[in-house]
Amino acid sequence: MFILKGDSHVFKKNKKMIMLLITVMVMSIWLAACGSKPAENGTAAGENNTATETETQTEAPAERTLTDAMGHEVKIPANLERIIASYLEDNLVTLGVKPVAQWSVANGIQEYLQKDLDGIPTIAFDLPFEAVASFNPDLIIIGSESVVEGEKYAQYSKIAPTYVLGDEINSDWRKALLKIGEILNKGDEAQKALDDYEVKATEIKEKINTVTGGTKSAAAIWLVSGKFFIVSDNVSSGEVMYKELGLAEPEVVKEISAKATGNWSSISLEKLAEMDVDYLFFVNSDEGTGSEALKDPVWQSIPAVKNGNLFEFTRSSSWLYSGVQANLQIMEDIQNSIVK
Numbered sequence: 055m056f057i058l059k060g061d062s063h064v065f066k067k068n069k070k071m072i073m074l075l076i077t078v079m080v081m082s083i084w085l086a087a088c089g090s091k092p093a094e095n096g097t098a099a100g101e102n103n104t105a106t107e108t109e110t111q112t113e114a115p116a117e118r119t120l121t122d123a124m125g126h127e128v129k130i131p132a133n134l135e136r137i138i139a140s141y142l143e144d145n146l147v148t149l150g151v152k153p154v155a156q157w158s159v160a161n162g163i164q165e166y167l168q169k170d171l172d173g174i175p176t177i178a179f180d181l182p183f184e185a186v187a188s189f190n191p192d193l194i195i196i197g198s199e200s201v202v203e204g205e206k207y208a209q210y211s212k213i214a215p216t217y218v219l220g221d222e223i224n225s226d227w228r229k230a231l232l233k234i235g236e237i238l239n240k241g242d243e244a245q246k247a248l249d250d251y252e253v254k255a256t257e258i259k260e261k262i263n264t265v266t267g268g269t270k271s272a273a274a275i276w277l278v279s280g281k282f283f284i285v286s287d288n289v290s291s292g293e294v295m296y297k298e299l300g301l302a303e304p305e306v307v308k309e310i311s312a313k314a315t316g317n318w319s320s321i322s323l324e325k326l327a328e329m330d331v332d333y334l335f336f337v338n339s340d341e342g343t344g345s346e347a348l349k350d351p352v353w354q355s356i357p358a359v360k361n362g363n364l365f366e367f368t369r370s371s372s373w374l375y376s377g378v379q380a381n382l383q384i385m386e387d388i389q390n391s392i393v394k
Contacts, residue, residue, distance in 0.1 A: 115239060123220025124199060124207070130215060130237060131192050137238075139195035140181055142219075143167055144227070144377030145234045148247045154189045166372035166383055187213045195234065197224040227376040251378050255298045258385045261393050262299055270332040271302035272388075274373060276318055278339040280347055282326060283318040287311040290318075291335065291373045294384045301388075304331045318374075323352045333392060334358035339369040365391040 115132045122128055136154040139146055143156050147170045156163060158176035177185050181201065186194065194216040196202055202210060202218055210216040217237055223229045228248060235244025274291045276283040285292040287303055288311065295301045306329040310319050334356065338345065347353060358364050367373055367387060372380035 148378040165370035272333040274335040276337040284321045286314040
């Protein structure tokens with residue numbers, strides 16, 4: 055075979071290139087092997103970092119143990135889906151939670167909440183065990199200790215974890231909202247709802263004061279089955295009128311509130327006539343059934359009635375209840391009534 059003079063130079067040059075390529079390939083394989091060195095837990099280092107990040111992002115809520123007002127240690131499930139909190143639904147709605155069943159009595163439900171609870175099945179106010187069990191709840195929240203007196207708590211807790219707020223908390227809607235927020239792991243939402251509520255109450259109070267000058271009095275009465283009741287000054291619509299909006303409290307309301315044993319106290323028509331009040335807010339549960347009491351001359355003699363400052367609401371209104379939802383609706387009713 056003949057070799058030309060220039061072929062030797064080319065061959066030597068190609069040989070150097072081949073050796074360089076082999077060296078690069080060996081280095082690449084070595085670096086790849088180092089990069090895939092197993093981590094201490096047996097997973098590749100890169101994979102371990104990814105797994106840790108994913109676990110952090112998708113960490114599921116954990117079961118918590120809370121102690122209720124009666125000293126019960128209650129295990130709160132991690133993922134709550136079926137809650138029964140009878141007569142505490144205002145708080146649930148405020149927190150964006152729908153119960154599996156809602157409170158009811160023979161003559162109705164909390165109609166003012168039905169925008170959010172429409173279609174939710176009802177359960178009797180006394181929470182029969184069989185009815186509670188039929189809804190297969192994963193948590194039961196009870197307001198008052200009296201509801202679970204005797205062996206009742208044991209019965210309910212066999213159905214589902216049962217948390218009792220206790221009378222001290224249950225009687226104060228703000229405390230009840232915060233506690234339920236804690237139970238449902240929605241404490242921040244509960245506090246924000248209260249903060250927003252205070253802002254709204256201040257706005258409405260300022261608008262009302264432009265009309266009343268901060269001196270006009272008000273009272274709320276309720277007609278049911280031909281009998282009149284008047285609200286106490288520190289609960290429900292009484293708290294809204296006197297504490298939140300600064301309307302003046304008539305002496306009659308002060309007297310009855312001092313002796314009250316419930317939110318609403320019976321009052322005679324004659325006693326109502328003694329009340330020289332500027333604004334009278336009237337919840338008429340007898341609407342459509344005659345309301346004979348309203349035809350009585352004594353009723354017609356009440357100053358607010360004579361002066362056209364009687365504002366009537368149906369039983370579907372929120373005036374008989376308490377909570378963020380109820381109170382805000384009451385405030386709006388008052389504002390719409392007297393601020394023209």
